[in-house]
Amino acid sequence: MPEGHTLHRLAAEYRQLFGGEPVRVSSPQGPFAAAARRLDNQALTSTEAHGKHLFLGFAAVGWIHVHLGLYGKVRFGDGPAPAPVGQLRLRIATDDHYADLRGPTTCELISEVEKKAVHQRLGPDPLRPDHTGDAAWQRISRSGTTVAALLMDQKVLSGVGNIYRAEVLFRQGLDPRMPGRSLSRAQWDGIWADLTVLMRDGVRDGWIDTVRPEHMPQAMGRAAREDAHGGEVYVYRRAHQPCLVCGHPVSTETHAGRNLFWCPACQPPG
Structure with missing residues (x-):
């Protein structure tokens, strides 16, 4: 989708x-x-x-x-x-x-x-200039549902799909399976700010790139990613491949009916 x-x-x-x-x-x-x-x-x-x-x-x-x-x-x-x-x-x-x-x-x-x-009936959209993350925070901070599931709930936050969900949690170093109520306000503000930048880049470019310059193929001397779904990413659809940051294999599981990807070393529990 x-x-x-x-x-x-x-x-x-x-x-x-x-x-x-x-x-x-x-x-x-x-x-x-x-x-x-x-x-x-x-x-x-x-x-x-x-x-x-x-x-x-x-x-x-x-x-x-x-x-x-x-x-x-x-x-x-x-x-x-x-x-x-x-x-x-x-x-x-x-x-x-x-x-x-x-x-x-x-x-x-x-x-x-x-x-x-x-x-x-929709949550705030990081791409709409008249929206802030406050309404989403109010729901997330009271919820026992995992952060991974909450980010995909369009009643909580609008426009985020499986790619942005996986990538923003990696970039913020957050365990996707932690409950929303365990997230700090500073951590949520980091997610919102990062999504705003990443999604604006997506509007401009027409595809999703989430990898920082120091981890791009040219900088690391690695092959470019080949995937019709988008550009360079850290964990999305990279199950069992080495993390671009630490080398640990990327994990995957079915979570709330969707495939979830994360690095257990860069996104440790707690």
Whole structure:
């Protein structure tokens, strides 16, 4: 599932290509067809993301709410748009550009009130400048659930997926299996600050790099990582390989239904 930086990149690209002008809206697959007819030839007035949720605003009608889920993808292209093929849920187009959405978990037209309700059920997003980590800290500091599980709970913290979860805990030297209530405020502030930097880098670059300069392949004289999911990382998908910092084998286990990766030496219990 795409992590939060991807949705913020999508919001920026929709805004850049279509913002402020009337667009053609269609749903060749059908399920969004009635809403598409209401939006057709209306102006796209705003775009934003909150965690893994994308919002495309049409002031005269409402908001398109998109959650990509596991299989959703957006493809942008130069106009004229080709004839639609396959399961195309939503197409937004002008004479110059088009954007095709396929396979989302959610694609719905909602009101401003309904949009606010989505925001209210989500935790703070490190990529939104109007958010701080305070609300997440209030929940984490009272919880007996592991830090690893809490970071993936979108009601606690929005936009963090398995890669950012594993990598920020490694970078902060924290045992992923410690309960939230054992985390100090200083440790939480370190997590929040680090996520803000890492995820902004992800928005800028379009992939996830979490390795500090001194541990990059050129600095260490090692081979570059080859993985379609992103760039250089410390522990994510590096099970049983030597830690880039201490050389200890990276551990893995299934944790709350997801694969967890950590270095037992760099992230000791307690």
